[in-house]
Amino acid sequence: MNVRDRISRLELLLQKIQSHTRARRNPRPTAATPAEVNARTAEPSFVTAPAPVLELVPQPVSEEPPPLDGFEDEAPTSAVELVDVAPIEALSEEDVFEMDSDVLESVPPSGGVTSSPMAPPVLPELLEDPASLEADLQAELEPPASSKRHRISGLVEDSMAFPESESLGFAEPDSLGLDEGREIPVKTPPPESGPQEAPAQQMAFTSPAPVDVEQLLGDLPPVEEALYQTGPSPEQLGQTIELEDAIGPTLELDAAIASQSPAPIQEELEVTLPLGEYAGKYDESLVLPPEARDELAEHRRKSYDALSTTAASEVPLSAAPTSDVQVESPEAEAERPQEVRVRRSPISGTSPVAVSAPSSIVPARTTFLELLDDSLRLGS
Amino acid sequence: MSGYTAGSAFTETPQTMATPFDPSQSVAFDLNRGQIAVKGSGERLLVPADALLSLCLSVGSEELSDFGRRLGTEAGRRVAERLGEIEAATVETIVDHLGGDLALLGLGSLELERWGKALVFVIEDSPFGAQGDPVLAAVLSGALQRAFGRNAGVIRIDRDDQRARFLVTSPGGAERVRAWLSEGTTWGDALTRLDRTRGDS
Numbered sequence: 001m002n003v004r005d006r007i008s009r010l011e012l013l014l015q016k017i018q019s020h021t022r023a024r025r026n027p028r029p030t031a032a033t034p035a036e037v038n039a040r041t042a043e044p045s046f047v048t049a050p051a052p053v054l055e056l057v058p059q060p061v062s063e064e065p066p067p068l069d070g071f072e073d074e075a076p077t078s079a080v081e082l083v084d085v086a087p088i089e090a091l092s093e094e095d096v097f098e099m100d101s102d103v104l105e106s107v108p109p110s111g112g113v114t115s116s117p118m119a120p121p122v123l124p125e126l127l128e129d130p131a132s133l134e135a136d137l138q139a140e141l142e143p144p145a146s147s148k149r150h151r152i153s154g155l156v157e158d159s160m161a162f163p164e165s166e167s168l169g170f171a172e173p174d175s176l177g178l179d180e181g182r183e184i185p186v187k188t189p190p191p192e193s194g195p196q197e198a199p200a201q202q203m204a205f206t207s208p209a210p211v212d213v214e215q216l217l218g219d220l221p222p223v224e225e226a227l228y229q230t231g232p233s234p235e236q237l238g239q240t241i242e243l244e245d246a247i248g249p250t251l252e253l254d255a256a257i258a259s260q261s262p263a264p265i266q267e268e269l270e271v272t273l274p275l276g277e278y279a280g281k282y283d284e285s286l287v288l289p290p291e292a293r294d295e296l297a298e299h300r301r302k303s304y305d306a307l308s309t310t311a312a313s314e315v316p317l318s319a320a321p322t323s324d325v326q327v328e329s330p331e332a333e334a335e336r337p338q339e340v341r342v343r344r345s346p347i348s349g350t351s352p353v354a355v356s357a358p359s360s361i362v363p364a365r366t367t368f369l370e371l372l373d374d375s376l377r378l379g380s
Numbered sequence: 381m382s383g384y385t386a387g388s389a390f391t392e393t394p395q396t397m398a399t400p401f402d403p404s405q406s407v408a409f410d411l412n413r414g415q416i417a418v419k420g421s422g423e424r425l426l427v428p429a430d431a432l433l434s435l436c437l438s439v440g441s442e443e444l445s446d447f448g449r450r451l452g453t454e455a456g457r458r459v460a461e462r463l464g465e466i467e468a469a470t471v472e473t474i475v476d477h478l479g480g481d482l483a484l485l486g487l488g489s490l491e492l493e494r495w496g497k498a499l500v501f502v503i504e505d506s507p508f509g510a511q512g513d514p515v516l517a518a519v520l521s522g523a524l525q526r527a528f529g530r531n532a533g534v535i536r537i538d539r540d541d542q543r544a545r546f547l548v549t550s551p552g553g554a555e556r557v558r559a560w561l562s563e564g565t566t567w568g569d570a571l572t573r574l575d576r577t578r579g580d581s
Contacts (some may be wrong), residue, residue: 148530341493369467369528370472372548374534375499377572 384451397496401462401480415505420458426431429507436508436515448518455481455519456526458516466527478523487516495568496510496575499548520546549574 288296399491407424408417416424435442459477460466466474471492477492488506492499503516513536521534533554538545545567547557553574 341491364469367467368469368471370495371471371499372524372530374497374526374533375494375548376530376550376553378498378549378557379577380550 384542397454399462401476403480406484420461421454433512433515437511441514444514446517448515449522449525451485451487451515452519452520452522452524453526454527456523457540459523460527474527476506478527481523482519488553493545495571498574500571500573501534501548502543503542503546508563510544513539513546516544517546522550524548537570544558547574553577565578 404531406419408419409415409574410417416426418424423430436447439447444500455478458481459474462477463469463473469477475490475492482488482490482503486507488503494500499529501520504515508511508515509548515536517534517536524532524534531551532548533551534546534548535554535558536544537547537557547567549557556577557567557570557574560573561567
């Protein structure tokens with residue numbers, strides 16, 4: 001088979017794929033009548049014809065290696081969907097090779113789908129240049145060496161500085177000994193084929209550097225401090241711990257509460273000195289010093305003179321209670337009468353009757369008759 | 381009235397207090413005969429105060445004054461008999477004995493105040509209340525008349541719920557003070573004005 005035949009087959013295959021894709025993407029009526037259904041099934045469709053060339057179609061992402069931690073899986077490509085459409089079991093090699101180029105001409109490539117991501121339209125210039133088309137075919141037939149996993153590792157390799165990658169546990173690909181030439185199965189092996197070799201991108205992760213446990217323990221805060229900083233654990237949240245009542249006399253609780261209130265702080269620390277034996281007392285046995293005798297005698301004489309002068313002047317002892325507040329001159333106030341109150345002495349020894357009498361008695365120096373006569377002379 | 385006669389010591393030293401008032405055995409209840417007697421006096425009656433006050437208010441002022449003066453005369457006589465030489469009796473002695481007798485009558489507690497030269501009796505907790513103050517004034521006037529032989533004018537100058545003040549002065553002075561009080565002068569000012577009149581007389 002020459003190159004042109006292969007190209008024609010590939011184009012035929014491409015057309016089939018496009019037709020399948022178009023059929024899947026075009027929405028079908030949900031409620032079709034039975035007649036329409038029969039008509040569709042009875043009508044021979046070239047699009048739905050089996051395509052034995054599917055064996056040559058690479059399945060780049062048919063079965064990806066298990067995802068690694070820390071990396072996100074990408075969305076499945078549309079090529080996976082296309083593979084599932086064609087019933088591979090129904091294809092035979094004769095069906096594939098019996099198709100000629102006329103069939104290709106009957107199916108225009110611009111069947112409405114011109115921007116399929118997996119099946120770009122075949123340009124005429126490519127057909128004219130067999131070398132470039134061969135190169136493209138080889139590129140398509142190559143195993144998916146540039147899987148997403150490799151790109152991710154490569155992106156990490158390019159974007160991250162080397163020292164940082166070391167600190168994060170990643171190592172340089174060269175230093176890790178990545179074998180880019182490792183043989184990777186072209187097709188996805190069936191599940192019953194047994195364990196497969198792990199893809200190379202897993203080797204991008206290396207075991208972290210040995211941890212210095214002692215240094216980490218030294219960096220940790222003390223246990224109590226760590227408890228205060230971290231707080232309760234998630235397991236402890238929502239759990240109420242019922243504390244038992246205090247056991248013991250209530251006096252301890254009262255004493256504890258009283259001890260919590262701090263005593264008032266005295267600004268001035270004054271201390272009351274204890275009174276001595278003779279505090280507040282006068283010992284008569286003490287003898288005045290000779291120089292104090294004259295001063296004491298002079299003081300007593302002056303005090304006596306001042307008292308005599310005060311007694312001679314008529315000063316009211318108390319004012320009569322008045323309802324109106326009046327301000328009087330000192331002379332008028334001096335003329336106000338003095339009050340002397342006399343109460344009866346307490347009466348005791350009363351057996352027949354109960355007697356209550358005032359107890360305070362103001363001693364009088366004059367007889368009652370004299371006072372009575374003075375009062376009777378008023379206004380007479 | 382043994383024990384209440386005027387003694388030599390009382391006369392010589394009037395400053396010292398005489399024998400205090402002793403009401404022991406002063407009131408005798410003869411339940412067999414149904415009689416009550418006060419020592420040194422005649423028979424008494426225990427009558428409701430409000431009933432007696434109603435009776436007093438139903439009579440004229442002259443009769444009311446005579447009734448009160450009789451009560452006071454009886455009390456003054458007993459005081460004079462107990463004290464003997466009553467002229468030498470101190471103020472506290474008079475207040476003690478006269479007040480004791482008024483207490484036996486149930487007329488209240490007696491005190492004495494002196495405002496300048498004016499004597500003021502104070503009777504507290506009188507059962508007659510404010511309406512019976514004229515009776516009390518007559519009682520005090522009669523007691524002073526009987527005990528000291530002085531004709532004194534006694535008028536009420538102040539009154540509250542429990543206490544009543546009675547000025548003891550001359551009859552003329554009592555009339556002046558009564559006139560001043562009727563004009564609205566306070567009793568303190570009235571006493572002051574009365575005290576100023578002593579120089580005029």
